[in-house]
Amino acid sequence: MKFVKLICQVMATLLLVSGAAKADIQLEIVTSGSQQYPIAIIPFQNEIGLAQAITPVVSTDLGNSGLFKVIAAGDVAPQPFSSGEINYPALQAKGAQTALVGQVIPDGNQVTVRFWLVDLATKQELIAFEKRGNASQTRRLAHQIADMIYAKLTGKTGAFASRIAYVLKTPGRYQLQVADSDGYGAQTVLASRQPIMSPKWSPDGGKLAYVSFEKEKPIVYVHELATGKRIEAANFKGSNSSPAWSPDGKQLAVVLSKDLGSQIYVVNADGSNPRRVTQSGEINTEPSFLSDGRTLIFTSDRGGSPQIYRQSINGGEAVRMTNSGAYNASGKISPDGRSMTYITRSNGYRVAIMDLATRQSMVLTDTNADDSPSFAPNSQMILYETDVGRRGTLAIVSADGRVKQRLKAQGGEVRQPAWGPMLR
Template sequence: MLRLFFALFLFVTPLSVLAAPVEITAPGKQNIPLALTSLITETPPLARPEIPTTFREALLSDLTLSGLFSFIPDEAFLDDASHLGLTSNKIDFGQWRILGASALFKGAYRFEKGQLVVEARLFDVAERRLICGRRYRGSVSDLRRMAHAFSDQILKQLTGIKGPFASRIAFISNASGKKELYLTDIDGSEPQQITRHRSIVLNPDFSPVGKELIYTSYRHGKPDLYRREIYSGSETRLAAFPGVNISGRYRPDGREIAITLSRDGNSELYLIGTDGTLHHRLTENYAIDVDPSWSPRGDALVFVSDRIGNPHLYIYDLVEQKEHRLTFNGKYNATPDWNPTRDSIVFSRLEEGQFDLYTISPDGKQEVRLTETPESEEHPRWSPDGRFIVYSLGKEGHHAIYLMRADGSGVRRITSPSDNSTHPAWSGGW
């Protein structure tokens, strides 16, 4: 069973470092010089040196991925500058201005009644005031998630939109010898095996309204759809219609699931309820229709069909009950995912024996290639804030999970290639 930690709100004031919110999809155009100090201890007899190190590493990793910051080198910090007070009246902002810092992170930790308490604060150096602060309580094992949660708050203050760093990533790995479902933090730390079906598990998707996810499993010999509650571990076989039950995706309001079924002999798109009841069929043709993904408003689906001979992307309008072809380039287009906050669809395309990632606007007028490497990049999924992409990269028969920004920059690996990980999915806020 997974555990939660609790964050208590302290205070937030307007940010004056920036005249306007920053757009993360254009990294490097406005880098904020940040001085990132280490946590200091407020209970010296109980000091644990690994706590400030771990917290700082997680915070630095998140903020580097954001592309918003440049970092003041630690060796440039003036004597004791990182160990002075946590309140504005105890901070010598003049020292930090000399170093060129526009923003300053300060924090402290202590133990109360066996619990770890972390104070995290971000300051505007020029204005000499607090931007935002949080107090977190939990166990030492929650430390990285506390740092991720504060990274989210920093992005919210700078961009107006909460970051995705406290969210979780599901993926499929055969590290155990079988394709099973795993969960990990955004930096790949603390991966946890969720299923033990000793079979094949595929295509996870998180509920937008609850701490649960769906996935396809061959546990009973054929592909059926399962639902699992994250914290209790309760699992239900949700859809077991004759034939395949694959590619389940929650509607943005969480009330329905788009899925590919072959109950009538051909693989078509259907809508089912979250209790597994069949609502209605969407597509009807001789071809295979798979991999649906919802528009942000839940009024359309992008999906893959080979109805012209090769797999291409199509859009189904649920209001008009009409569909049209979206992609006309390439011979094999697959695994689309509709950005939850922007008019952009990410997908993979087979080029010269390898898959690369592209984005395309829903009207088909703007197509951008994101990757061009000797490896295969597949199964892309957007972050809940629509500013990052998680995907699998395959090389010499081994796959790992990677992250990047929406423009293809900031690439980083979060799982080991030896674990052969594929089919990532990104949760909402936790």
């Protein structure tokens, strides 16, 4: 949440606790990368009749990345199902440089998928692979295949086989939802008439930590997705907010107002053993762990305006990380540890990225009401919320700012996104 919003939230929360208690999203490309890889995709043999045909998902994943020009090649005759059956001149005439062919072998509740990615100029097999999986989870298999192709042709890890979490707000109702990275298959984890905020994925992708107002005050919960079991990880006097997981999943950083102002604490994931980290500033919020598990970044007003700081969880001096501009907040370190994304005030509130080695920063977005940035597990994309037509929606921008996507909800406003780890 933007720092100015947070101040209003803290004030409202303190009044609340001190007195009486009074479906799917669709991804679309906005801008594409400057270089696109032309790839022909031929429908796999026997994929019709599966719970989810594979090649449509692969085509959509690669096309929506903005880095691939997907060429439909289902009309090539004879239709190839292995690398040895490819009609090279016909596919090259369509402008393709590579081709994906494959076949599905059903086996009861399981399927075996064999596929080849072939360079059409050299006739070299770039990928020759076989994957076996549950017949009901062919969409996940398709995302994994798309990740393999993305990695082979771009040299960077893909992130299609991952999930996102977000809050869908409709009149009088809040829903914490989980969906595939492309917005497909949204499932409601929690529904409430009271606000739900700040979902964060555990490192293994099996749990979500979030804030719920269902008991008429903000409480941090840890929710196990497979079983639906949840616990109160932070329910102290006053406000409990802004959870963030440690890399090993054993601890949470949380923001508590049980003492003066809003201060950052570290607690065990079951809510035990709270330890205070910050000691100064009226508002310290939005903590996020570094990969060492011993250091946090967070937003603080201790210098007179919202800025991002770094500090050991064992205390010590806080080091300011942002030194330009009067407003910088919501910092998150990339999974590869090389960058930090954050919200900066620059003709509105926009997503920025900092190279941690050089400390050089760049504004990535041209929208002006951005919030809650979150890195993809491959560090190449950033998911965030923004306003389009005064309606909350989700958007994605590449780490170089060249590719922009938008995730449009079928109904309601979508806020507070978090990008989860890769599915195994």
